[in-house]
Amino acid sequence: GAVVSQHPSWVICKSGTSVKIECRSLDFQATTMFWYRQFPKQSLMLMATSNEGSKATYEQGVEKDKFLINHASLTLSTLTVTSAHPEDSSFYICSAPLNSYEQYFGPGTRLTVT
Amino acid sequence: QKEVEQDPGPLSVPEGAIVSLNCTYSNSAFQYFMWYRQYSRKGPELLMYTYSSGNKEDGRFTAQVDKSSKYISLFIRDSQPSDSATYLCAMSDGVEYGNKLVFGAGTILRVKS
Numbered sequence: 001g002a003v004v005s006q007h008p009s010w011v012i013c014k015s016g017t018s019v020k021i022e023c024r025s026l027d028f029q030a031t032t033m034f035w036y037r038q039f040p041k042q043s044l045m046l047m048a049t050s051n052e053g054s055k056a057t058y059e060q061g062v063e064k065d066k067f068l069i070n071h072a073s074l075t076l077s078t079l080t081v082t083s084a085h086p087e088d089s090s091f092y093i094c095s096a097p098l099n100s101y102e103q104y105f106g107p108g109t110r111l112t113v114t
Numbered sequence: 115q116k117e118v119e120q121d122p123g124p125l126s127v128p129e130g131a132i133v134s135l136n137c138t139y140s141n142s143a144f145q146y147f148m149w150y151r152q153y154s155r156k157g158p159e160l161l162m163y164t165y166s167s168g169n170k171e172d173g174r175f176t177a178q179v180d181k182s183s184k185y186i187s188l189f190i191r192d193s194q195p196s197d198s199a200t201y202l203c204a205m206s207d208g209v210e211y212g213n214k215l216v217f218g219a220g221t222i223l224r225v226k227s
Contacts (some may be wrong), residue, residue, distance in 0.1 A: 002213075006157075032209075032212030034214070041222075043219045044202070044217055092156070095157075097211060098215055100146070101145075101163060101206040101213070102160065102163060103160070105157035105158045105159070105160075107156055
């Protein structure tokens with residue numbers, strides 16, 4: 001199957017700082033990538049759709065200015081959590097579609113804001 | 115009503131049991147049906163996908179789709195403790211690249227040794 005990586009796998013930051021999470025498709029190109037958030041024992045919550053060469057599309061209720069998304073190339077999307085607060089602590093997962101139905105997920109990034 | 119319904123479980127079975135995981139859906143436009151497995155604190159892993167109605171088998175796993183009933187299933191034979199995870203069904207109309215998948219809530223499976 002296709003491989004998607006994320007970096008870092010775990011990050012701890014202080015309240016008020018910003019954190020960048022990278023998502024890469026390693027063996028295929030992805031003009032679209034998705035960013036999800038997952039709280040413990042809950043399902044995936046789609047945050048936004050990252051589009052190469054254009055602005056990201058955010059789901060209702062997701063703050064665009066807090067969660068900055070940049071799709072820099074056909075294999076890289078980044079999510080920056082700005083001015084992080086403890087309530088932003090969560091598990092963030094990206095995915096990249098190989099075609100119109102197969103999506104491959106990264107291993108996830110655990111963010112802890114102290 | 116949610117577009118995709120999935121019993122959250124947890125479902126607890128003894129090792130060696132046959133497991134049946136199910137989802138129902140309401141959107142008749144869905145053509146592709148996926149099953150993902152997610153271990154704790156890991157990203158979901160695509161197990162298998164099925165196009166339209168029918169069965170698909172891969173080792174101990176069998177995916178079944180009944181579009182007339184809008185019902186899909188994943189069967190796991192000879193279940194192992196390593197199968198303990200959350201199983202998510204996902205669906206797509208498959209029309210365009212980059213379509214959002216619609217996920218079920220996930221079923222927690224525990225296989226006891």
